[in-house]
Amino acid sequence: MLLWQRRNSDFFPRTIFIQRYFLGSVVCHFIVIFALFFLNKDKQHDFFLDLSKNVPSMAQVRLLPLSMAKPTGSQVIGSKKSAKKGKLPAVPLVKRKNKTSVKPLTTVMQQKKNAPVKKIKDAKSKKKIVSKATDLKKKNKAAEIKDNKQDQIELINKEDKQVEKIVEKPQEVVEKEKPHEIIQEKVVIEESGGSALSSTAEGQEYLYLTKHELEAFTVGQKLRDCLFDVWTVPLGVPSSAACEVAITIGWDGVILATDFVKKSGILMYDLSVQETLEQVHFPHEMWGKQITVVFKP
């Protein structure tokens, strides 16, 4: 072969090696990056944060990223199933009886139908027993009236004795008062109790946040904590006063600039904010960032 027909690889075996090495590393990097940004994108993370300070109902809040499905009963803190796993103690829920003990309305009507009023059912013997039917009807009515009176008396006595128990066990008291109507009320109670359990557990609220919102929330909470320790409001400041400050924090945590975006108009209040900013030490997450803080009395 002539000199000009030879390939570079004949002259420079090292260059070939370097090229191939470089290409291989590029391909490996490509695979890793692809895996990081595309395959691992929707990985689920579980965060718990105490937001009881900011939630008006002071309930414990569970934060869920948007992609996560709604938790089941075993995952809900405060439910009996999670209590068995050694988590927070179960919140006392509305007691309910087993469904097997439920007596729907139809049974009530059936019971009424099954009441001993024989003469109404026997159509054939109507003519023979017509003369005696009125007497029997009167007797039955009198018996029913007596039964109702006895029930009412029992109910009054039991209400006096069991005033406290009524609060704790409403269903049992309701039963004793009016047997026929009780069953209807039982059904109502169980339906409401059942629906409450299926939607949300008692004392539990859900907040769905994105990753960025969650980060901002945690950072804001840390910022509030560090400012609470330092800031004291002067006495007698009206509640409508508010001071908005834009703070630029350096990469070493030192405040580079503070701009009063909106002053309260009350000199003592603005000076207290200024004094606070000179004493505060911002958390590490705030370094190198710009923050806008609204101070409210």
Add this chain to the structure above:
Amino acid sequence: MNKIKRHIAVVAVGAFFLSGMKAESHLHDAKEKRDYAVEIDARKSKPIHMKLVALGEKTSNYEAVCEAFVRALLYTDQFTVDVEYKNEKPKKQEVQEYKKSGYSWVVFLDHNTHEHSYEWRLYDTAKAVMQKGFRVPQEGKVSRGWGYALADSFISATTNNKPFACSKLAYCETTKKGESIVWVADFDGSHEQILSRSKRQILASSWNRDPENPLVMYSKYTSCNIQLISCSLDKSEVVASSFDGLNMQPAFSQDGKEVVVCLSRDGSSQLYHYGFNKKLNKVGYTRLTYNAGNNFGPTFLDNGDLVFCSDFELGKPHLYYLDRKADAIERLTEGNSCTSAQYSSLNGKIVYSKMVEGTMQLFLYDLDNKKEKQVTFDPVHKQECAWSACGNYIAYVAQDGDKTKRIMAHSLLTGKKKYLTPADKVCSYPSWSTVYSSLPIVA
């Protein structure tokens, strides 16, 4: 060569792809550098600890000025003040050293003898930068009045509250011997002076609204009626009204040109307006209320209408709104008895006493919302309430038992209460005047 070209092409594509990834990550980092906006509510509050440095020679007048200045600031409960006298103004480093001692502010007080004025300058101890300053001329002859004027200007500049220190407090005292005394004191009940003294009973003392000519009005028992007396601070008394029955409780309009008085000349106590009557084309008394009940305690609103107490409708006193243009009366309160109403144009609210569970408590009525709000909750009877000149304090008679009757002041800013009269006096009918340019004293 083809292979080389292929290699180069692959490398170029890979590099391009990687650069795109890095750019995206840079963007992600840039997003992380976005601003955070946070709202913070205060958890704790405390008064401002400040140092008052009086520059110049320490004379008796200068001491009185400093003492009055400090007393007025301490009265607000918003400041704690330590006084120091120095001949020369300290340097910046010395001012910053005050911060180590726990002082947030330093106030320099200077007496300008050439211009007959006092000056105060406020510095923050962190950067030793002057924040505010004010010059107050020496008006009047009373040195503590200059201190009050300094305090008023300082409070207005730093807290945005209205001035109150240059006002006076008037109240009645009934001695153990049955003698009645009308006292005039400073805003906090200090430096009290006797204005009038009589063996006949005196009650319902109040101030007029003229800052140039301060007068104290009160009712005095006579053998045939209850006269309304007007007394200036040089102790000269003039009978303002002497109809049959009682002549009591004059109320002045915001501009001080109109007066409404309670007169019982026609039987029960009714409201009468004293001024120019357009129909009759002369100055005189015009009756405003026509009912069979007792109408008393009138107070003027900004628009010229009146709020007063009456029992004509329910048999027990309640607050009523009198629309003078429409000549209509509307009841404002419900429930238990309500008395001693007074309106403040500075905050637009009416303070009055209302019976709650057997104890008279102070309430505020907002005319805009038409809602009342209870201010006090302690088990002491409160009555005969009056607003301060700044609208932030309420003076009232605190009656705990049958014998003790002391005048107290309740702060709406801090919720704290202070006694304005000593424990051994039975006092009633407190009244705060307007703010005067020079502090008036009883001759």
